[in-house]
Each structure stands twice: as C-alpha cells, then as structure tokens.
Amino acid sequence: MLGQIAYALPFLAEGFALTLWVSLLVVVLSLIAGVILGVGLVYGPAPLRWAVRIFSDTIRGIPILVLIFFVYYGLPAVGVHLQSFWAAVLALTLFKTAQVVEYLRGAVASIPKGQSEAAMAIGLTFRQRLAYVIFPQAFRRFLPPWINGVTDAVKGSALVSLLGITDLMQAINQVIGRTYEAMPLYILGALLYFAVNYALSYASRRLEQRFTFIRE
Amino acid sequence: MGYTLNFNLIWRHFDKLWGGLLLSLELAVISIAIGIVIGLVLAVWYVSAGRVVRGVIAAYVEFIRNVPLILLVYLVFYGLPTVIDVAYSAQTSFVATLALYSGAYLVEVFRSGLEAVPRGQIDAGKAIGLTPWQRLIHVRLPTMMRITLPALSNTFISLFKDTSVASVISVPELTYGAQWINFNTFRIVEVYLVVTAMYLVTGYALLFALRLVERWYRTAR
Amino acid sequence: MATSSSDSPALLDIAEVSKSFGSVEVLRSVSLKVAKGEVVTVIGPSGSGKTTLLRCVNFLESYDSGSIRIDGREVGFRDGGARQRRSEHDLAAMRAETGMVFQSFNLFPHLTAAGNIMLGLTKVRGKSKSEARAIAEHWLGRVGLAHKADSLPAELSGGQQQRVGIARAVAMEPKILLLDEITSALDPELVGEVLAVVRSLAEDGMTMVMVTHEMAFARDASSRIVFMADGGVSAVGPPKEVLAAETTNERLRSFLARFRASQF
Numbered sequence: 001m002l003g004q005i006a007y008a009l010p011f012l013a014e015g016f017a018l019t020l021w022v023s024l025l026v027v028v029l030s031l032i033a034g035v036i037l038g039v040g041l042v043y044g045p046a047p048l049r050w051a052v053r054i055f056s057d058t059i060r061g062i063p064i065l066v067l068i069f070f071v072y073y074g075l076p077a078v079g080v081h082l083q084s085f086w087a088a089v090l091a092l093t094l095f096k097t098a099q100v101v102e103y104l105r106g107a108v109a110s111i112p113k114g115q116s117e118a119a120m121a122i123g124l125t126f127r128q129r130l131a132y133v134i135f136p137q138a139f140r141r142f143l144p145p146w147i148n149g150v151t152d153a154v155k156g157s158a159l160v161s162l163l164g165i166t167d168l169m170q171a172i173n174q175v176i177g178r179t180y181e182a183m184p185l186y187i188l189g190a191l192l193y194f195a196v197n198y199a200l201s202y203a204s205r206r207l208e209q210r211f212t213f214i215r216e
Numbered sequence: 217m218g219y220t221l222n223f224n225l226i227w228r229h230f231d232k233l234w235g236g237l238l239l240s241l242e243l244a245v246i247s248i249a250i251g252i253v254i255g256l257v258l259a260v261w262y263v264s265a266g267r268v269v270r271g272v273i274a275a276y277v278e279f280i281r282n283v284p285l286i287l288l289v290y291l292v293f294y295g296l297p298t299v300i301d302v303a304y305s306a307q308t309s310f311v312a313t314l315a316l317y318s319g320a321y322l323v324e325v326f327r328s329g330l331e332a333v334p335r336g337q338i339d340a341g342k343a344i345g346l347t348p349w350q351r352l353i354h355v356r357l358p359t360m361m362r363i364t365l366p367a368l369s370n371t372f373i374s375l376f377k378d379t380s381v382a383s384v385i386s387v388p389e390l391t392y393g394a395q396w397i398n399f400n401t402f403r404i405v406e407v408y409l410v411v412t413a414m415y416l417v418t419g420y421a422l423l424f425a426l427r428l429v430e431r432w433y434r435t436a437r
Numbered sequence: 438m439a440t441s442s443s444d445s446p447a448l449l450d451i452a453e454v455s456k457s458f459g460s461v462e463v464l465r466s467v468s469l470k471v472a473k474g475e476v477v478t479v480i481g482p483s484g485s486g487k488t489t490l491l492r493c494v495n496f497l498e499s500y501d502s503g504s505i506r507i508d509g510r511e512v513g514f515r516d517g518g519a520r521q522r523r524s525e526h527d528l529a530a531m532r533a534e535t536g537m538v539f540q541s542f543n544l545f546p547h548l549t550a551a552g553n554i555m556l557g558l559t560k561v562r563g564k565s566k567s568e569a570r571a572i573a574e575h576w577l578g579r580v581g582l583a584h585k586a587d588s589l590p591a592e593l594s595g596g597q598q599q600r601v602g603i604a605r606a607v608a609m610e611p612k613i614l615l616l617d618e619i620t621s622a623l624d625p626e627l628v629g630e631v632l633a634v635v636r637s638l639a640e641d642g643m644t645m646v647m648v649t650h651e652m653a654f655a656r657d658a659s660s661r662i663v664f665m666a667d668g669g670v671s672a673v674g675p676p677k678e679v680l681a682a683e684t685t686n687e688r689l690r691s692f693l694a695r696f697r698a699s700q701f
Contacts, residue, residue: 061416063380065391069398070408077404078219117497118543122557122609123533126525132556136547151282158284162384169287182298186291190283197282 005184008175015171016192022085022167023154026092030153031146033093034100039130041101042108052101059098064156067091072163088160096153100146107142108134147204151197158193168192225401226410229393233407236393237414243307243389244376247314251375254315255322260352262323263330273323280320285381289313293385310382318375325371329364330356365433369426373419390414447506448473448644449613454493454503456486463489464500465668471613474642478655478676481665482692487648490665491615494646495535496528507534507612533561536606540618542598544590550577550601551586554608562609576604580634596627603634607643614638616647632658652696656680664689 041052059067071091075082082090111134119133161170172189176182226233262273280288293309296302304312333356341351383392394411398404447470456464463486471477479487492498494505496513499522505512512531515521523531544553551573558569577583580600582593590598599619606614616635620628632654639645639658649655655662655676662679664672666688672679684690 058412058416061377061419062412063377063391063415065380065383066394066408066411066415069391069395070412073398073404074408077402112541112543114539114541114543115545118537118539118545120497120529120532121495121535121537121539122605123529123531123561124557125529128529128560132560133545137545140547155282155284158286159381161286169284172287173290176294180298182295183291186287186295189287190279190291193284193287194279194282198278201282 004179005175005181005188008179012168012171012175012188015166015168018166019154019157019168020196022089022092022157022160022165023150025089026096026153026157027150029089029093030096030100033097035104037097038101038104038108041105043126043130056098056101059094060102064092064095065159065162067095068159068163084163084165088157088163088165092153092156092160095156096149099149099152103142103145103149104138106145107138110141111137144204144208147207148201150200154193154197154200219405221406221409222403223406223410225403226397226406229397229401232388232393232396233390233411233414236388236390237418239387240376240379240382240389240391241418243311243314243379243382243387244372247311247379248318248372248375250311250315251318251322254319255326258319258323259326259330262327277320277323280317281324285313285317285378286384288317289381289385306382306385306387310379310385310387314375314378314382317378318371321371321375322368325364325367326360329360329367332363333359362433365426365430369423369430372426373423376419376422377415447471448475448508449494449646450504450506450509451490451494452504452506454490454500454505456489456493456498456500463668464493466503467665467668467670468503469663469670469673471644471646473644475660476639476645476647476658477661477663478659479646479648479663479665480650480652480655480692481671485665486668487665488617491537491617491646491648494613494615495532495537497537507531529561533557533609534611535613535615536609536611537615538599538602538606538617538619540621542590542595542602542622544598544601544605546590549587549589550582550593550604553590553601554605557605557609572608573604576608577601579637580604581630594627595623596630599623599627599631600634603631603638607638612644614643614645616645616649618648618650620649620651650696652680652693664692666692 037052037055040048041056044052068088068091071094072084072087075087115133115137116129119129124132157167158169161167161173164170166174168189172185176185179185258273258276262270265273289310292313293306297304337355337359338351341355346354379389380391382389383395386392388396390411394407397407401407449469449471451467451469453466453468454464455462455466465486467486467490469477469490479490481487489498493500494507494512499513504514510516510531512535513523513528515523515527522528544550545556548556551570554573554576555566555569558564558572559566562569564572574583574586577586580603582597582600582604585593585597585601590601593601602619619635620631623631628651632651635645635647635654636658647655657676659676661674662672662676663670664679664686672684672686672689679689680693682693684693
C-alpha cells in the first residue's frame with residue numbers, strides 16, 4: 001500500500017504545485033482588483049460606490065461553488081471561451097476580490113478622521129493624503145486579515161477539481177481511483193492543505209503583532 | 217452577444233430548485249444545531265481545562281479550519297467507510313461533516329465570547345453565592361450570547377452557503393438542482409441567475425431574521 | 438505685539454459667516470478681523486460654534502454664506518464672486534497658508550516626530566529631505582524635543598505629542614496658526630509645557646486664533662478675546678474688558694462665573 005502511494009508521489013506533487021499556482025494567481029489578481037474597487041467604494045462617486053457595493057454583496061452572498069459553475073459553464077454559453085484553468089482562476093478571483101474590497105474598506109474606515117484633517121491642515125492634496133497618511137496606516141490594518149484570508153483562496157482552490165483541473169484535490173481523487181487507498185490519501189491531502197494554511201495563519205498572527213504602533 | 221434569456225425551462229423544473237433550497241436549509245439547520253452543541257461544550261471545557269485538553273481542542277479547531285470542506289466531505293463519505301465498518305447515506309455523511317466543520321468554527325466564536333465576559337460579572341455572581349454551574353448558566357452563557365450574536369449570525373450564513381458542497385456527493389440540494397438543470401436543459405445563464413437570486417434572498421432573509429433576534433436579545437428582560 | 442485691529446489691515450477677515458447643520462444654526466453671521474501679529478482667543482460655552490468657526494478658517498468645514506479671507510484671498514471658494522468651491526489642488530495650497538493644532542494631536546502614528554514635521558515640508562513646500570530635516574530639528578529644539586526627533590508618537594507623552602503637533606504646524610511658516618482646544622485632552626500637569634510653547638510663539642509675533650478653556654492663559658497671552666454664544670459673537674475686546682467681573686453681558690457673566698472660582 002505504501003509502495004503504491006510512494007509511486008504516486010510525483011503526480012501528487014504536481015497537483016500540489018498547481019494548487020499553489022492557482023492560489024498565488026488568485027491572491028495577486030484579487031489584491032490588485034480589490035484595492036482598486038475598494039478605493040472606488042470608499043472615495044468614488046455615488047454610482048461607482050453603488051456598483052462596487054452590489055458586486056461585493058452579491059459575490060459574498062452566494063456559495064463559491066455556484067460562482068465557479070456560473071463562470072465555467074456560463075461564459076461559453078454567452079460566447080466567451082476560456083480554458084478551464086483560467087475560468088477557475090477568474091471565478092476564484094471574483095470571490096476573493098469581494099473579500100479584499102471589504103478588508104480595504106474596513107482598514108480605511110478604521111483610520112480616525114483626525115488623520116485626514118491633520119493631513120489637510122498641512123496642505124496635502126487628496127492623492128498625497130492617501131499616499132502618505134491614509135494608506136501607510138490602513139496597510140497595517142489591512143495586512144493581517146488579508147493574509148488570514150489567503151487561506152480561503154487555498155481552500156477555495158480545491159473546488160476547481162470539479163472542473164477537471166488536476167490540482168491537489170483532483171490528483172488525490174485520481175490516485176484513489178487507481179489504488180483504492182482512500183483514507184491514507186485523504187489524510188495526506190488534508191495534511192498538505194493544513195501545512196500551507198497553518199503556515200499562512202501563523203504568519204498573519206506574527207505580522208499582526210509586528211504592525212501595532214501602540215505597544216502596551 | 218447572441219444570447220437571449222429564456223426562463224421557461226427553469227420554471228418547468230423549478231421544483232428541483234425549490235426542493236433543493238429546502239434541503240439546503242434542512243442540512244444547514246441540522247448541522248448547525250449539532251455544531252452549536254459541539255461548540256458550546258468544547259468552548260466551556262476549553263476555558264476551564266488544563267493544557268492537554270486545550271491542546272486537543274485547539275488541534276481539532278485548527279485542523280478543520282485549515283482544510284478545504286470538499287476534502288472533509290470526501291474523507292467522511294468515501295474514506296471513512298473503508299476503514300470502519302459503517303454505512304450511511306450521502307446526506308447523513310454530509311450532515312456529520314458539516315456538523316464537525318461548524319463545530320470547529322463555533323468553538324472559536326464561543327470561546328472568544330466566554331473570554332470576553334467581564335471579570336466583574338463573574339465576581340458579582342460569586343458574591344451573591346452562585347455555584348460555578350449556576351454562574352455558567354445564569355451569568356456567563358447569557359453574557360457570552362450577547363457578545364457573540366453578531367459573529368454567530370455571520371458564521372450561520374457562511375455555513376448555509378457551505379451546504380452547496382453537498383452537491384459533490386450528489387445530495388440533491390440547491391446547487392445540485394442547479395447543475396441538474398444546467399446539464400439537462402442547457403439554460404445555463406438562466407439557471408445560475410435564478411440560483412444566485414435564491415441564495416441571496418435566503419441568505420439576506422436569514423441575516424435579517426438573525427439581526428432581529430440580536431435586537432430582541434439586547435432589549436429583552 | 439499689535440493690540441488693535443481697527444487701523445491695521447486685516448490678515449484674516451471673517452465677514453458675516455453663517456453655517457447650519459441641518460436645522461441647527463451653528464454660526465450666525467459671524468464677523469471678525471484679525472491683524473498680523475495678533476493673538477485672538479475665542480471662548481464660549483460648548484456648542485457656541487467656536488470650534489466650527491476655527492475649522493471654517495482652513496476650510497475643514499464649509500460655510501453657507503459670508504466670506505473668509507486671508508491676505509485678501511477667499512479661502513474655500515474661487516476668487517471673483519461666484520461661490521464655487523476651489524479645486525482640490527487650490528484648497529490644499531490655501532490650507533498650507535494656515536497651520537492647525539488639534540485637540541487630539543492627530544500626529545501621524547506611522548511617522549517619527551521629525552517625520553511628522555517633514556511630510557508637509559517635502560510634499561507641499563517641495564523642500565529636500567535634508568533641508569526639511571534641518572527645519573524639523575530646529576522646531577523640535579524650539580519646543581524642547583530635540584532629543585525626541587526619531588521617536589514615534591506612541592513613545593511620547595501627551596504633552597510631548599502636542600508640542601510636536603505645534604512644531605508640525607509652525608514649521609510650514611503659516612500666516613496664521615489655529616489652535617483648537619489644544620490642552621483639553623492633556624493631563625493637568627502637562628498643560629503648562631504646551632502653553633509655554635504657545636506663549637513663546639506669541640512673543641515672536643505669530644498671528645494666532647485659539648479656542649481654549651484656559652482662562653488665565655487667555656487673559657495673559659491674548660491681544661483680544663472673543664466671546665461666542667449661540668453661534669454669534671456676543672462680546673469682543675481686550676482681555677481686561679471682556680473678562681471684567683462687572684460686565685453687563687448676562688451670558689458672559691454666567692459663563693465666567695463657572696471659571697472664576699477655580700481659575701482666577
């Protein structure tokens with residue numbers, strides 16, 4: 001039994017690498033999109049604020065699985081053909097972007113109004129206030145929940161196995177299909193996911209401690 | 217974009233979605249109910265226990281929270297029966313999985329709530345001569361509920377959405393119904409629009425109801 | 438120190454400014470001229486509009502009618518009649534002409550004491566890092582904190598933070614310094630060190646408008662005192678006149694009575 005699993009290890013490693021690759025893409029793309037939309041939500045004109053609010057509340061209101069199926073099966077139906085890999089990345093990015101938007105909104109909202117006023121009083125323009133006063137502070141509040149939420153991207157990525165993408169989850173199912181060693185392989189998979197996510201949440205806790213201004 | 221929306225086939229098979237939604241809610245309610253019991257017991261145990269028990273409870277919580285739900289669902293449905301001699305339906309298997317899953321999240325919610333109960337309240341309970349058990353029932357738990365209700369509501373909504381994962385072991389809940397219509401009618405955009413609306417309406421209705429409970433709890437008695 | 442505003446041209450000219458929050462009128466046609474070098478203290482019960490007036494001067498608050506001019510230029514609205522808000526860029530430039538010190542300090546927590554002072558100097562005044570650093574050190578020395586240049590706000594006491602706040606404002610060489618209850622958030626034993634700094638700035642001829650509850654300080658350091666009540670100017674004049682016990686102004690008398698026992 002162990003021999004069979006050892007034989008499958010390179011295949012599992014490939015799946016694991018794909019899981020990490022999908023997660024990384026999703027995390028980076030959603031960070032960019034989320035910060036842009038988040039700034040739009042906080043500072044944008046009313047129509048933009050409403051659009052982002054509706055986007056975020058809708059995405060966060062439905063299961064990720066529904067979002068993944070919607071994107072994967074829905075896009076070809078309206079004539080947009082993406083490789084399943086990119087459809088999966090798009091769906092997960094949409095889901096994660098809505099989260100980033102909320103983290104950013106929360107981080108900016110947590111900066112006291114006096115900070116903006118003090119920045120105005122010394123004559124900084126809107127962009128300067130954001131760049132030198134608001135963002136450097138908001139960043140420190142944004143980072144811990146964001147890193148913590150990276151685990152959601154990793155966990156969510158396991159759902160792309162349902163689109164026939166050979167990520168870690170799918171690799172495990174395929175090896176089980178050949179070896180019938182279900183339990184050891186599921187546990188191995190669980191440990192791999194656990195290792196990645198636990199390391200991430202440990203990092204976020206450390207950062208949280210490091211980025212506190214007020215040492216009490 | 218040459219796609220015209222046509223909802224006729226969706227309405228013809230709407231019973232699949234409606235029945236699916238009811239099953240989703242049923243799965244959520246039963247799992248969460250069991251999860252609350254797990255969460256409460258472990259949280260109360262945790263705050264008064266020694267290092268070993270704390271370590272075991274923390275290991276359970278951290279393990280569940282850091283592993284994808286879909287893997288846990290497979291593990292319980294396909295994996296467990298290969299090592300222990302049990303037989304259960306997909307639905308029972310999913311409820312057991314989601315109960316364990318929600319338990320792990322709820323331990324965290326309840327634990328932080330219990331630890332946020334002000335020292336003075338417990339002292340006041342002691343001062344009027346309540347036993348530890350009475351203090352738990354009449355002082356700590358009610359205060360904890362007040363503190364945790366908002367976080368609790370969010371966890372419940374999140375767990376309701378997680379029932380969609382039951383579709384991967386063919387439990388005919390709402391997402392499964394959506395896929396059935398997807399594959400059998402190919403009115404893909406329509407079915408996911410409808411299902412999105414159904415999840416949103418149900419989710420926000422639940423949230424609204426829970427907010428009412430919160431308000432009632434804050435003002436009652 | 439100039440003591441009168443009537444004959445010298447006004448540096449700050451507030452003319453018939455009114456403002457409402459919803460149905461509440463917080464400023465009712467307030468007029469006030471401040472000459473260069475004057476120290477004007479605004480006193481009054483809470484809710485009398487004194488802080489709002491101060492915040493209108495650097496346009497942290499807008500106002501509904503009237504005008505506020507510094508050196509002849511309207512602060513928040515474009516020159517030439519029509520009440521059109523200045524562009525973001527112009528507003529920033531106008532605000533740099535006034536300095537403001539806040540009740541709650543509002544130091545930037547992610548920057549050191551020197552960094553707080555240097556931000557406006559480099560980004561608004563366009564000075565080089567080393568120039569800005571030299572100016573920051575000069576002003577930190579003036580407020581007695583030369584040794585704290587590289588401390589973060591969280592490492593400073595309230596009084597020290599507020600002195601950095603003052604240094605941050607004056608380093609920009611503003612035409613007018615606005616002080617908004619700058620000692621109200623301080624422990625009593627820290628008030629003195631902050632007021633000493635304000636006093637030394639007054640001796641240098643800095644034009645200041647301040648809102649304060651420190652009556653003894655207002656009496657000693659001000660050229661004029663303005664008493665506000667219900668959003669309007671109720672009394673104005675040299676400290677001796679306004680703070681005189683035999684004033685006939687009912688509102689002023691009852692306001693002062695509350696302080697007299699403890700402060701005089």
